[in-house]
Amino acid sequence: MSAPLVSVVLVAWNRRDDVRIVLGKLRRQTYRPIEVVVVDNASEDGTAELVAADFPEVRLIRMPRNVGIAAYNTGLAAASGVYAVLLDDDSYPAPDAISRMVRRFESDPSIGVVAFDVRHVSAEDEESERSTSNVVRGFAASGYTMSFNGAGAGVRMELARGGDFYPAEFFLYNNELDAAFRVWDAGYSIVYDPACVVYHRHSPLHRDSRRAPYYYVRNIFWVVWRNYPCRLAARTTLSLFYRCFYAALEQRTAVYVRAMLDAVRGMPAVLRARRPVALDTVSRMRVAYETFFTFYR
Amino acid sequence: MKILLIRSVSFQQVDRQWEEWRKRFPGAEWYILTHAHGEAAAGRYEGLRRVFVYPWKSPFCWYRPASCLKGESFDCVVVPFSNASGAGFGNVMLFTLTVRARRRLSCNLSGQWREWTCFGIFASALVRGMTAVAAGCLAALAAVPFALWWVWCFLRGGTRG
Numbered sequence: 001m002s003a004p005l006v007s008v009v010l011v012a013w014n015r016r017d018d019v020r021i022v023l024g025k026l027r028r029q030t031y032r033p034i035e036v037v038v039v040d041n042a043s044e045d046g047t048a049e050l051v052a053a054d055f056p057e058v059r060l061i062r063m064p065r066n067v068g069i070a071a072y073n074t075g076l077a078a079a080s081g082v083y084a085v086l087l088d089d090d091s092y093p094a095p096d097a098i099s100r101m102v103r104r105f106e107s108d109p110s111i112g113v114v115a116f117d118v119r120h121v122s123a124e125d126e127e128s129e130r131s132t133s134n135v136v137r138g139f140a141a142s143g144y145t146m147s148f149n150g151a152g153a154g155v156r157m158e159l160a161r162g163g164d165f166y167p168a169e170f171f172l173y174n175n176e177l178d179a180a181f182r183v184w185d186a187g188y189s190i191v192y193d194p195a196c197v198v199y200h201r202h203s204p205l206h207r208d209s210r211r212a213p214y215y216y217v218r219n220i221f222w223v224v225w226r227n228y229p230c231r232l233a234a235r236t237t238l239s240l241f242y243r244c245f246y247a248a249l250e251q252r253t254a255v256y257v258r259a260m261l262d263a264v265r266g267m268p269a270v271l272r273a274r275r276p277v278a279l280d281t282v283s284r285m286r287v288a289y290e291t292f293f294t295f296y297r
Numbered sequence: 298m299k300i301l302l303i304r305s306v307s308f309q310q311v312d313r314q315w316e317e318w319r320k321r322f323p324g325a326e327w328y329i330l331t332h333a334h335g336e337a338a339a340g341r342y343e344g345l346r347r348v349f350v351y352p353w354k355s356p357f358c359w360y361r362p363a364s365c366l367k368g369e370s371f372d373c374v375v376v377p378f379s380n381a382s383g384a385g386f387g388n389v390m391l392f393t394l395t396v397r398a399r400r401r402l403s404c405n406l407s408g409q410w411r412e413w414t415c416f417g418i419f420a421s422a423l424v425r426g427m428t429a430v431a432a433g434c435l436a437a438l439a440a441v442p443f444a445l446w447w448v449w450c451f452l453r454g455g456t457r458g
Contacts, residue, residue, distance in 0.1 A: 144354045194337045194341070
């Protein structure tokens with residue numbers, strides 16, 4: 001039987017040099033067949049031109065504007081693999097990571113997402129990337145379930161072909177958590193496999209810090225309203241209100257209150273897309289709400 | 298010297314700072330306390346003696362002590378912060394009081410260290426307690442218009458419960 005096609009979907013935005021390195025590293029993958037889909041979020045630094053000129057084997061999709069994580073949905077809809085690997089524009093898998101991921105998927109049809117071990121590397125570390133571990137265990141073994149890191153994750157394509165794997169309105173952050181609820185509720189599992197390693201480059205262009213507090217907080221409200229059963233959604237919303245005010249007072253910033261107000265403003269549209277999951281799915285998931293209030297610097 | 302690192306930040310941040318921490322305490326024996334989902338990932342660090350697993354799903358908290366640390370004592374407990382100020386990590390500092398240790402240190406994202414006394418941790422908890430009362434009042438006030446807005450959205454949108 002031939003090996004299943006794997007689609008690597010990467011969303012790029014103004015990181016030309018990182019994208020060149022990532023695509024170069026993808027050529028070193030030991031697994032075949034793979035197709036690489038790059039969705040360029042209207043970069044202005046020549047990222048798309050670089051991909052077109054230097055990586056003719058890559059399927060390039062140019063978005064007319066920066067749509068954030070919705071670009072992954074576009075890439076996934078265009079992908080034809082049996083499995084997909086989602087990457088950031090500054091992360092790349094270890095040479096054997098995709099073959100390990102495929103073995104993991106093939107060993108258990110109930111696995112919906114393989115969460116990679118996303119490791120931080122600086123430029124000087126890259127030539128001495130640390131060896132991979134052979135320890136394999138699922139989050140479920142620990143008695144609760146988890147989400148995954150979108151900088152490196154394998155997805156069974158039957159979960160992602162609909163073009164709505166990530167909620168487009170989120171733009172950035174907590175989209176993985178929303179997807180995780182849907183994956184678990186659909187009867188699939190998310191397993192963390194430390195043998196599947198993705199290296200996340202320490203880019204001098206790290207852009208997270210200013211936008212993270214706003215998007216993480218606004219989107220956690222939306223995750224709750226989209227997925228939680230009604231009573232639990234109301235209770236968690238109150239608790240999030242408290243956390244917003246608490247963090248605003250403690251950190252002396254209005255960003256959390258602004259995120260909260262924008263979340264409420266967007267509530268009618270979010271409620272229209274509401275598909276509550278089973279109470280048990282929410283109860284078993286570990287959601288570290290407190291973490292979303294620690295990104296303000 | 299026995300040092301316990303409480304894994305209160307992402308592994309990506311631990312990756313970034315691990316070598317720097319080891320250099321600060323040459324020859325020290327390192328231990329990590331992490332939640333169950335981080336056990337396998339924590340085991341990869343060079344120079345690490347043992348991984349302890351926090352037996353709760355919820356965040357590190359003083360009234361949920363780690364039973365796995367019973368009978369253990371350390372020279373130092375280190376709490377990494379994912380920001381500069383340490384905001385949001387007060388609960389973890391309070392949790393360190395449940396661990397037998399001579400010193401309690403924090404290290405922020407920029408690599409700045411701070412030593413905490415028991416009094417300092419309690420004083421900080423007191424300030425946070427007062428902030429919590431104010432935040433609770435504001436949340437209660439905000440809940441009223443929100444509840445009306447929620448009902449209106451439901452009635453108008455025909456959403457699923």
